[in-house]
Amino acid sequence: MRVVIIYLMVLFMSFGVQKIFAQEENENLQYKIGQLEKAKSEIILLEKEALKTELEFINQQLDKNDISKEEAQKQKKVYAEKHAKNIENKLTIIDSQIALLERNGVVDLNTDSNQLMIGINAEDDHGNRLFGVKYNSGNQNKIVYDKRTYSDLVVAFGLNNESNGNVLSGSPFKITGSKFFEIGYAWNTRVFKNTNWLRLKYGVSFQFNGFKPNNKYVYMTNTDLGNPYAIILQDFNEATGSDVTIKKSKLRMDSFIFPIHFEFGPSNKKVNGKYVRYSTDKNFKFGIGGYWGINYNTIQKVKFSDRTQIAVQNLSNIFYKDEQTTVRGLSAYAGYGEYSLYLKFETSSSIRKLMNQNVISLGLRFDL
Structure with a gap:
């Protein structure tokens, strides 16, 4: 009888541990997904700020008569399309990461250039990376406008x-x-x-x-x-x-x-x-x-x-x-x-x- 009781206690404990691990994994998964959703908002904000800076520079050139109105409109259209495409591509990558997490609980995606790895808010010299995806170009956007x-x-x-x-x-x-x-x-x-x-x-x-x-x-x-x-x-x-x-x-x-x-x-x-x-x-x-x-x-x-x-x-x-x-x-x-x-x-x-x-x-x- 004593042996049976011990087996039952071990069985109940293992079920409890598994439940705790499953709960922690689910919370961790939701946290990662939440971080990815947050990164999507940051990507949109940063691309809009970069576009705003470029448009301000074009307007300055126009005010100084360094470029014509036609050239200014042409440049504005090019930069607007570029940043719109940047937002679209980066959000597509983030959405793919969210889908992989929801389906498998892990990310296991290899590309020709690098392996996307799980790592929230990892930073490098060129900005921030989330799951190996760069969503903030960091110092690369901080170019001195007029270096004297x-x-x-x-x-x-x-x-x-x-x-x-x-x-x-x-x-x-x-x-x-x-x-x-x-x-x-x-x-x-x-x-x-x-x-x-x-x-x-x-x-x-x-x-x-x-x-x-x-x-x-x-x-x-x-x-x-x-x-x-x-x-x-x-x-x-x-x-x-x-x-x-x-x-x-x-x-x-x-x-x-x-x-x-x-x-x-x-x-x-x-x-x-x-x-x-x-x-x-x-x-x-x-x-x-x-x-x-x-x-x-x-x-x-x-x-x-x-x-x-x-x-x-x-x-x-x-x-x-x-x-x-x-x-x-x-x-x-x-x-x-x-x-x-x-x-x-x-x-x-x-x-x-x-x-x-x-x-x-x-x-x-x-x-x-």
């Missing part, structure tokens, strides 16, 4: 020399041995609202300047000038009384700068139903401005005739003992598209004292 600021990687290189008017003859620096390199990031912002002929270009860059004096010349302290920290370019043999031959002498100055230019030139305007863009590709441009920054490293390297004898001297602490470490200058560029001829003119007082002249640089610039 663009960014570029800036790379420049060329030759350095002093601006004494004798860069080809009489200069203490080797023309091909004194070079500069610059790399940074720049932003280009349109100044006026409805035209792009004037832009403000600004950014941050690392600038590396190298100066290679003619043989026998090195930078040395000179107490005769009344300043124990004065450094001038001198003939090594005359200054030291040594007969050691200088094989190579080079000064390197590294700076972190903030360039800013006004850029002039034509551009191409592109307008469509969702945005307006200005492009300077395949157009001439001219920029003029300057830069300001901080010199964080100044090193001189001297190699004597004996290759084993190399002297490396950090002049930063000595040279900038009583001087500011800031660097500044004027600069300009002119070119076509991404490529420009680049001119710089150093005006820093500390650099001018070191070189006895201002430094002038000429090279190539790439806005990539």
